[in-house]
Amino acid sequence: DAKTTQPNSMESNEEEPVHLPCNHSTISGTDYIHWYRQLPSQGPEYVIHGLTSNVNNRMASLAIAEDRKSSTLILHRATLRDAAVYYCILRGPNAGGTSYGKLTFGQGTILTVHP
């Protein structure tokens, strides 16, 4: 699986936007970019994913660079509940290209939100 690079930690103030970067220079054409987050003592939670175009949902926005070698998760107004570890994951098809299986997690970015 292609690897991603994220900052170890970031800080934000409540109600301000947060931009979480992710580099994935070895991404392949069939790799989706997924973001999950993990709150303390909980399992990971899906946030958003995309392939080539920018994506928006109720939780966040995903901005994907034109060459797809980097992406940015955008939290429009951070809340204290958004304090978590954020994982940027490339998810590619299994051998044979017929299914997408496991997620390969890195160390993620620890986001601290200050009141």
Place this chain on the structure above:
Amino acid sequence: GAGVSQSPSNKVTEKGKDVELRCDPISGHTALYWYRQRLGQGLEFLIYFQGNSAPDKSGLPSDRFSAERTGESVSTLTIQRTQQEDSAVYLCASSPRSGAGGNQPQHFGDGTRLSIL
């Protein structure tokens, strides 16, 4: 609705004992995954079940680890002759399907915290 349920939430056992961890996926989800998370680390993939296909066991760290799933229901992860390095949170996830056009998100349970004394 009900999410992925795992039991027990905590398990403490002595080195050398066998343990069995249970995962109840979301109803209707055909894909089920097991991951392990050591303290302060990211998740490590263990095994993946997709419908009636042969499971992907490529992440199991040793032959002491095994998992079963009957149909599209409950799964159990068994660790035999536990060692201290097996101490971790074991997480289960499920998704509706994992086809090439689907690429469905995975829904995680809160895990079983396993401590080996």
